[in-house]
Amino acid sequence: xxxxxxxxxxxxxxxxxxxxxxxxxxxxxxxxxxxxxxxxxxxxxxxxxxxxxxxxxxxxxxxxxxxxxxxxxxxxxxxxxxxxxxxxxxxxxxxxxxxxxxxxxxxxxxxxxxxxxxxxxxxxxxxxxxxxxxxxxxxxxxxxxxxxxxxxxxxxxxxxxxxxxxxxxxxxxxxxxxxxxxxxxxxxxxxxxxxxxxxxxxxxxxxxxxxxxxxxxxxxxxxxxxxxxxxxxxxxxxxxxxxxxxxxxxxxxxxxxxxxxxxxxxxxxxxxxxxxxxxxxxxxxxxxxxxxxxxxxxxxxxxxxxxxxxxxxxxxxxxxxxxxxxxxxxxxxxxxxxxxxxxxxxxxxxxxxxxxxxxxxxxxxxxxxxxxxxxxxxxxxxxxxxxxxxxxxxxxxxxxxxxxxxxxxxxxxxxxxxxxxxxxxxx
Ligand code: NIG
Ligand code: FE
Numbered sequence: 001x002x003x004x005x006x007x008x009x010x011x012x013x014x015x016x017x018x019x020x021x022x023x024x025x026x027x028x029x030x031x032x033x034x035x036x037x038x039x040x041x042x043x044x045x046x047x048x049x050x051x052x053x054x055x056x057x058x059x060x061x062x063x064x065x066x067x068x069x070x071x072x073x074x075x076x077x078x079x080x081x082x083x084x085x086x087x088x089x090x091x092x093x094x095x096x097x098x099x100x101x102x103x104x105x106x107x108x109x110x111x112x113x114x115x116x117x118x119x120x121x122x123x124x125x126x127x128x129x130x131x132x133x134x135x136x137x138x139x140x141x142x143x144x145x146x147x148x149x150x151x152x153x154x155x156x157x158x159x160x161x162x163x164x165x166x167x168x169x170x171x172x173x174x175x176x177x178x179x180x181x182x183x184x185x186x187x188x189x190x191x192x193x194x195x196x197x198x199x200x201x202x203x204x205x206x207x208x209x210x211x212x213x214x215x216x217x218x219x220x221x222x223x224x225x226x227x228x229x230x231x232x233x234x235x236x237x238x239x240x241x242x243x244x245x246x247x248x249x250x251x252x253x254x255x256x257x258x259x260x261x262x263x264x265x266x267x268x269x270x271x272x273x274x275x276x277x278x279x280x281x282x283x284x285x286x287x288x289x290x291x292x293x294x295x296x297x298x299x300x301x302x303x304x305x306x307x308x309x310x311x312x313x314x315x316x317x318x319x320x321x322x323x324x325x326x327x328x329x330x331x332x333x334x335x336x337x338x339x340x341x342x343x344x345x346x347x348x349x350x351x352x353x354x355x356x357x358x359x360x361x362x363x364x365x366x367x368x369x370x371x372x373x374x375x376x377x378x379x380x381x382x383x384x385x386x387x388x389x390x391x392x393x394x395x396x397x398x399x400x401x402x403x404x405x406x407x408x409x410x411x412x413x414x415x416x417x418x419x420x421x422x423x424x425x426x427x
Contacts, residue, residue, distance in 0.1 A: 002047050003060040004040035006418050008391060010052055010070040011037040015360075015399045016383040017076070017368040022299055022327035028369070029360040033399060039074065040064070041389040044417035049383040067420065069393045072412060073402065075363060076383050077146025077390030078344040079370035081180075082280050082301050082331035084187075085140075086133045086167050087154045089120030091336045104310055104338055105234065105262070114154065114188040117336050121154035121164065129167035130174075136334070136342060137175050141422050143343040144392040144411045149180040149331075149374045151228055153187030158206050161185045165210055169217045176414075176421040180374040182226035182256060183210040186236050186244045199240055203247040211251045224375055226277060227253035231267035238266045245274060254375060260284045261306075272296035278329070278373040282316045283307060290317075294325040299373040302365070303333035304350035305341040318355035329369035330362060345394075349406030359400045389418040 014037025019027055038055035040047040041064075048055050055061075094112045098104075107113060121129070133150075140148060150171070152164035165181060172179040185202050189195060207227065214223035227248030231241040235258075245255040254277045259267035261281035268289040271279040279293065280301040293300055300321055307315045321328055330351050334342040341347065344366055351362040371381030380388045394402055395412040402410055414422035 001058070001060045002042070004042050004047055004064040006041040006067065006389070007038060007061045007064040008041070008067045008069050008074060008393070008415070009038035009055070010068065011039070011074045012069065012071045012397050013037065013073045013399060014039065014049065014383070015073060015075050015363060016049065017364040018382060018384060019368060022369050022372040022377065023364045024325045024327050025322065028322055028328060028364045029358050031360045031363055037074065039383055039389070039391060041418045044389055044419070046383055046385055046387050046389050048385055067393070067413065067415070071397055073394040073396055073399055075392050075394070076367040076381055077392055077414065077416065078144045078366050079374065079381055080140065080145050080148040080332050080334070080344060081278065081329055081370040081373035082303060082333050083148055083150050083342070084153060084333070084335035085136050085148065085150045085342070086129050086152070086164050087117045087121050087336050088124035088128060088132060089117060089336065091116060094337055095340070098311055108234070113337060115191055117154045118156050118188070118190065122157070122160045126163055126167055126170070129164065130170050133167055133171045134175060137171060137177050140342050141175070141177055141414055142411060142424070143345055143409055144414060145177055145344055146390040146392070146414060146416050147178040147180065147371065147374065147376065147380055149182055149226070151182040151184040151187070153184035156185060156188060156190040158201065158209065161206055162209060162213060165213055169213070176416045180224060180226065180376070181214065182228050183207065183253070184228040186229040186241070188230065188235055195240070199243060202244055207248055207251055207253065211253065225253050226256050228256040228258065230258040231265050232258065232261055233263040233265070238270060241267055242270055245276070249274070256280060260289070264289070268293060272298050277375060280331070281306065282321070283312070283314065285317065285321070290321055290324050290326060293321070299327045299329050299369055301329045301331050301370075301373050302351070302355060303331055303339065304354050305347050306333045306339040308350050308354065309339040309341060315354040318351070318357055322357070322361065327369055327372065328365050329373045330365040331370060343409065345402050345410055346406055349403040352403045359403055362403065363399070389415060391415040395424070
């Protein structure tokens with residue numbers, strides 16, 4: 001008989017996706033919801049998750065520590081597949097400008113936007129970047145995030161981009177959330193730069209050095225590094241995007257792309273054709289590109305916090321994508337400008353309200369599919385035997401109360417690799 005060292009029991013409602021590979025179409029909303037559940041954990045991995053009667057019958061839990069989640073909901077740890085969490089300063093001034101009706105493009109044209117954060121970030125030491133990142137990650141953990149992708153992209157020169165990457169790697173070592181690094185010097189052109197020179201520098205200097213840094217830090221194991229480009233009007237063209245992503249792939253990076261956030265330039269089809277890990281944003285994705293995504297392995301990462309925070313009328317056409325068979329994930333896009341929202345329960349609420357996703361679809365998109373978007377779908381994102389024991393326990397009785405409680409953090413406890421790493425003070 002298998003034994004457990006940790007038992008989460010009783011559980012008011014246990015909810016988890018249960019699928020092999022990214023969930024598409026109807027499968028996205030087909031999650032397992034069990035009243036009176038239990039999760040047995042051993043050595044940081046799930047041994048069995050299911051109805052309490054079955055778990056107690058099949059698993060020896062006599063020596064297990066027990067965490068009581070009665071009248072609470074339990075889901076897999078939430079996975080944020082898209083953040084710009086390392087930066088210095090803030091852009092509250094831009095928020096006020098937007099409240100007065102200015103658009104993201106107008107604010108960027110008047111000296112705000114990515115390059116405003118660039119100046120502050122370039123002036124920050126590694127220690128300062130780590131300190132502010134650590135605070136933000138603490139808030140994310142308290143909102144149920146157990147794995148988080150983090151991009152560079154506010155340095156926009158070799159030294160500053162590598163310092164951001166280093167900050168991500170230090171942060172990965174000193175707190176509980178697993179971090180997945182993405183290199184993104186192609187977030188914007190630094191002011192006054194020559195396009196061709198900057199792209200050559202990314203391809204010939206920055207990407208090789210970033211890859212070296214990641215390999216050194218992984219101590220010989222193959223460290224994962226994603227490479228992302230902001231392909232949009234005023235940022236990188238389709239041809240430039242292709243050049244940068246292909247250069248990354250030659251070095252062993254996996255590709256991601258900020259695609260169709262404002263204007264559709266063809267990056268979604270490029271991502272699908274290249275077999276990129278994800279195409280993100282997709283507010284203005286075309287029907288043709290939806291069809292291409294549906295027949296590719298590229299995950300569509302939708303970011304409803306951004307369209308909310310930018311005060312846009314239109315949101316990504318999630319229903320169309322799900323119905324066409326695209327593998328849809330959700331993320332926060334947490335960053336200082338276009339989305340200063342890092343809470344995934346809040347993103348869950350926005351996905352239901354603005355993207356018209358069901359509660360169950362949003363859960364799959366925030367766990368299973370988000371995990372696939374960062375290359376970790378086979379180890380996290382579902383509560384089933386053999387998966388990493390990352391769990392969130394919420395102080396609500398039914399799953400739908402998580403998105404419903406938009407703006408109030410329902411997270412009560414977080415378990416990471418079988419250890420209790422967060423507990424709400426009042427509990
Ligand atoms: O994902 N689109 C590009 N990058 C961010 C915005 C970053 C910023 O404004 O600082 C985004 O929305
Ligand atoms: Fe982004």
